[in-house]
Amino acid sequence: MRILMTLVLALILVPIGAGLMLGCVRLDTLRKVVVGAVTLAVFCGTLALAARPTPVDSGVVPFNHHWLNLGMLLVEIGMGLYVIVVGVRSRRPLIVALMLAQGGLMLWFELTQGPRLEAAHDLFVDNFSLIMALINGVVGGGICLYALGYMREYHEVAHRDVPDRRPLFFALLFIFMGAMFGLVFANNLMWLFLFWEITTLCSFLLIGYTQTPEARRNALRALVMNLAGGLAFALAIVWFHDNADSIELQTLITSKQSLALVPAALLCFAGITKSAQLPFSSWLLGAMVAPTPVSALLHSSTMVKAGVYLVLRMAPAVTGTTVGLMVALVGGVTFVIGSMAAITTSEAKRVLAWSTVANLGLIVLCGGIGTGEAVWAGMLLIVFHAVAKCLLFLCVGVVEHKLHSRDIEAMSGLIVNLPRVAVMMLVGMAGMFLAPFGMLISKWAVLKAVVDASPLLSVFIVFGSSATLFFWVKWMGKLLEVVEPQRRIEEKLALGESIALYGLSAATFLACLFFPLISSRFIEPYVLSVYGQTASLGQGNLLIMTIMMIFVLLFPLSFVWYGRGVKVVDAYLGGANVRGGVGFTGSAGQVQEVNLHNYYFRGLLDEAGLCRCGVIGCSIVLAVMAAAALV
Amino acid sequence: MSSWIRLLIYLIAAPVVGGLLAGWDRRISARMQSRRGPPIFQPFYDVRKLWQKQSIVVRRSQNFYILFFLLLVIFTGALFFAGSDLLLVIFALTLAAIFFVLGAYKASSPYSFIGAERELILMMAYEPMILLTAIGMYMVTKSFYVHDIASHATLLVLALPGVFLGFLYTLEIKFRKSPFDLSSSHHAHQELVRGITTEFSGRALALVEIAHWYENVFLLGWVYLFFASSPLLGVAVSLLVFVLVILTDNVFARLKWQTALRSAWVVAAVLGFGNILVLSLLR
Numbered sequence: 001m002r003i004l005m006t007l008v009l010a011l012i013l014v015p016i017g018a019g020l021m022l023g024c025v026r027l028d029t030l031r032k033v034v035v036g037a038v039t040l041a042v043f044c045g046t047l048a049l050a051a052r053p054t055p056v057d058s059g060v061v062p063f064n065h066h067w068l069n070l071g072m073l074l075v076e077i078g079m080g081l082y083v084i085v086v087g088v089r090s091r092r093p094l095i096v097a098l099m100l101a102q103g104g105l106m107l108w109f110e111l112t113q114g115p116r117l118e119a120a121h122d123l124f125v126d127n128f129s130l131i132m133a134l135i136n137g138v139v140g141g142g143i144c145l146y147a148l149g150y151m152r153e154y155h156e157v158a159h160r161d162v163p164d165r166r167p168l169f170f171a172l173l174f175i176f177m178g179a180m181f182g183l184v185f186a187n188n189l190m191w192l193f194l195f196w197e198i199t200t201l202c203s204f205l206l207i208g209y210t211q212t213p214e215a216r217r218n219a220l221r222a223l224v225m226n227l228a229g230g231l232a233f234a235l236a237i238v239w240f241h242d243n244a245d246s247i248e249l250q251t252l253i254t255s256k257q258s259l260a261l262v263p264a265a266l267l268c269f270a271g272i273t274k275s276a277q278l279p280f281s282s283w284l285l286g287a288m289v290a291p292t293p294v295s296a297l298l299h300s301s302t303m304v305k306a307g308v309y310l311v312l313r314m315a316p317a318v319t320g321t322t323v324g325l326m327v328a329l330v331g332g333v334t335f336v337i338g339s340m341a342a343i344t345t346s347e348a349k350r351v352l353a354w355s356t357v358a359n360l361g362l363i364v365l366c367g368g369i370g371t372g373e374a375v376w377a378g379m380l381l382i383v384f385h386a387v388a389k390c391l392l393f394l395c396v397g398v399v400e401h402k403l404h405s406r407d408i409e410a411m412s413g414l415i416v417n418l419p420r421v422a423v424m425m426l427v428g429m430a431g432m433f434l435a436p437f438g439m440l441i442s443k444w445a446v447l448k449a450v451v452d453a454s455p456l457l458s459v460f461i462v463f464g465s466s467a468t469l470f471f472w473v474k475w476m477g478k479l480l481e482v483v484e485p486q487r488r489i490e491e492k493l494a495l496g497e498s499i500a501l502y503g504l505s506a507a508t509f510l511a512c513l514f515f516p517l518i519s520s521r522f523i524e525p526y527v528l529s530v531y532g533q534t535a536s537l538g539q540g541n542l543l544i545m546t547i548m549m550i551f552v553l554l555f556p557l558s559f560v561w562y563g564r565g566v567k568v569v570d571a572y573l574g575g576a577n578v579r580g581g582v583g584f585t586g587s588a589g590q591v592q593e594v595n596l597h598n599y600y601f602r603g604l605l606d607e608a609g610l611c612r613c614g615v616i617g618c619s620i621v622l623a624v625m626a627a628a629a630l631v
Numbered sequence: 632m633s634s635w636i637r638l639l640i641y642l643i644a645a646p647v648v649g650g651l652l653a654g655w656d657r658r659i660s661a662r663m664q665s666r667r668g669p670p671i672f673q674p675f676y677d678v679r680k681l682w683q684k685q686s687i688v689v690r691r692s693q694n695f696y697i698l699f700f701l702l703l704v705i706f707t708g709a710l711f712f713a714g715s716d717l718l719l720v721i722f723a724l725t726l727a728a729i730f731f732v733l734g735a736y737k738a739s740s741p742y743s744f745i746g747a748e749r750e751l752i753l754m755m756a757y758e759p760m761i762l763l764t765a766i767g768m769y770m771v772t773k774s775f776y777v778h779d780i781a782s783h784a785t786l787l788v789l790a791l792p793g794v795f796l797g798f799l800y801t802l803e804i805k806f807r808k809s810p811f812d813l814s815s816s817h818h819a820h821q822e823l824v825r826g827i828t829t830e831f832s833g834r835a836l837a838l839v840e841i842a843h844w845y846e847n848v849f850l851l852g853w854v855y856l857f858f859a860s861s862p863l864l865g866v867a868v869s870l871l872v873f874v875l876v877i878l879t880d881n882v883f884a885r886l887k888w889q890t891a892l893r894s895a896w897v898v899a900a901v902l903g904f905g906n907i908l909v910l911s912l913l914r
Contacts, residue, residue, distance in 0.1 A: 558699070
């Protein structure tokens with residue numbers, strides 16, 4: 001038990017410590033060494049933790065040092081003051097008000113209740129936190145490695161105008177990672193809250209990294225929305241302590257529904273803000289102004305995953321209640337709106353962002369339903385989404401640097417221009433929506449869980465997922481289609497970038513192959529321990545999924561016959577072809593260029609309009625949720 | 632009958648039945664247009680002839696996608712007739728269709744490109760209704776497995792009239808017939824040329840044809856599922872539905888893709904979801 005807790009503490013403190021150190025490192029080589037070493041250490045640490053022979057249920061860390069709590073209080077006060085300064089400087093009264101409300105509440109709470117605020121276990125490890133830690137360690141570590149090469153190119157080639165503040169960047173990256181470890185291992189709600197606020201602050205700073213007016217604006221928006229969530233979190237702690245005299249997460253989950261419902265609703269609200277559900281989605285979309293590793297970090301391993309982690313944790317407390325139904329509705333509406341909005345845009349990162357919002361909606365939907373089956377499905381979604389989405393972001397980052405564009409239309413013929421990256425992107429996309437990859441298995445599980453619990457909610461899934469299909473396949477098609485005679489762009493990747501990209505591509509496949517293991521080793525024991533029963537896919541279905549996987553893996557093999565026994569001609573263009581089929585002579589004797597352009601449904605759907613509908617709809621749902629929690 | 636025997640019968644008989652259905656289709660269509668029409672076996676002759684033709688491509692890898700389209704369509708039907716999970720069958724069908732679409736994208740001609748894009752729109756149009764059909768069947772029979780659904784004691788259509796009608800609507804799309812022949816038309820003399828299959832010729836086109844035979848048999852098998860407790864009725868209705876599809880093909884002009892998408896979603900929301908709403912209220 002002692003070794004375990006030491007390991008957990010190390011996982012939290014080593015990245016934070018390394019982050020503080022990297023904040024002072026200006027030398028590129030030294031940074032490389034430190035980042036590499038810490039990433040490796042964290043990677044090994046999480047694996048060691050996950051590989052422990054018996055699944056750990058609840059570990060104890062016997063520290064109740066008064067000074068530790070005091071130190072944490074000081075950190076909180078420091079962060080609060082910083083946020084207030086930011087709010088005043090940028091003239092955002094809302095930020096100041098939210099921070100004052102939340103900080104004042106917590107300060108009053110700690111000063112009046114101080115000595116009684118003791119948790120029997122400050123930290124705990126169970127299978128859910130293990131799986132989150134694995135994602136954070138492996139995927140997050142990959143992002144840090146990738147960031148080394150990416151940020152050098154970012155500052156030295158692509159964006160010379162942006163001030164080079166890489167020490168700050170890497171410091172924040174690692175502090176973020178450490179805070180995320182803290183978040184998933186915390187049992188003491190005060191600790192959880194502290195780490196929660198650290199992630200809010202880190203994301204604010206990272207989004208505003210470039211310091212352009214747009215970046216600042218978007219960073220402030222992220223801050224406001226997450227502070228609103230933070231206020232709800234603080235209220236939840238105070239309320240729960242007032243009524244149940246405890247500040248432990250485990251107690252909260254296992255207490256009676258009448259006692260836990262209000263704090264659970266508040267925490268779900270906090271989770272909804274952090275996981276960028278409608279009406280709060282705009283902060284995550286705005287976060288794309290930051291360099292790509294930040295997007296990848298926010299979208300896959302940290303931040304938004306912290307939000308859904310909390311919602312899924314609260315699932316047993318809200319299941320079967322009106323609050324739960326409202327949470328599910330927010331998720332469902334977000335899934336449909338997010339998927340449709342992704343159709344309308346041709347900007348790669350924006351498509352990815354909407355797809356993240358949509359998939360998180362699905363997870364929140366699971367949390368709101370809150371049955372064992374639904375939670376099982378939601379956890380699967382978290383795992384598979386993290387891997388595939390991270391891979392996609394990192395690929396788009398590379399493509400952006402090589403093509404100087406993140407427009408999907410500009411990626412035409414990428415399979416010839418940048419074959420390796422294009423194949424990895426295709427793998428990532430297949431991982432996001434195609435059978436038999438992970439996300440599809442999870443969506444299938446979600447559908448079953450929803451049909452069993454409340455069939456009417458399935459309407460969100462069936463409409464949302466068909467929209468998902470459309471925007472992914474048209475993107476895949478764009479990568480494959482080749483019109484012009486192509487020039488091959490040099491495809492050199494930095495070492496860290498290669499490790500991250502190849503590693504994540506392999507992980508997309510491995511996560512599917514080892515899906516039964518992930519499910520039976522981590523997810524099922526957790527669901528079993530909370531609900532007393534668990535869900536799984538039948539043996540026969542697993543076999544069928546394996547056969548489908550073999551089909552997909554055989555496909556590249558068919559390229560052995562590439563170009564054999566076929567006669568290659570120009571495409572039919574309805575006129576006399578000129579210049580190797582990139583143009584034709586039209587009826588008026590003029591040469592017409594061939595131009596292939598995807599559909600974006602701009603006349604049918606409108607991104608802003610969709611957003612507005614979603615914001616209004618989800619705000620009403622949240623209002624009903626608040627009413628239901630209080631009544 | 633064990634599922635393995637059913638599977639074997641499907642693998643061998645489906646192309647024969649599918650080909651004959653295609654032959655009847657052409658014959659009945661011809662009669663509706665006061666023509667004589669080709670012999671019943673014409674589709675088989677066509678495929679034989681296509682098989683002997685030279686392979687002409689625009690992009691060297693385009694035909695591989697078609698091969699996997701065929702394999703996965705066969706796999707989909709195999710899952711269905713072996714009595715497997717209906718949702719899994721839908722996912723396999725989607726995967727197959729995506730290979731077809733990607734093949735057309737790969738061919739990189741404007742006509743196949745627009746066909747691929749429209750095929751995607753059609754997939755988006757029918758997917759909700761097909762999933763709702765599976766969900767509706769689950770709500771009645773408490774199982775997603777085809778063999779459980781098929782051995783259910785009552786006529787499913789009685790509990791799922793809305794879902795059945797909605798399913799018929801999407802069937803029109805799946806058969807790629809007018810008014811939904813947006814992505815590829817059987818008649819090449821129009822603005823799409825041949826849409827999604829414009830750049831496929833010879834063996835690849837033959838494979839597409841065979842895939843459609845398998846697919847059609849699978850789809851009619853699904854229609855049968857609504858009437859499974861009374862097998863004779865089931866077969867009769869399936870054939871009737873097939874004739875109905877031919878009739879609409881000859882009666883209607885093509886819709887715009889916007890109308891196709893909207894109407895399919897409205898049908899899914901009203902008939903499909905409405906039916907499920909009623910079912911869950913009655914529970």
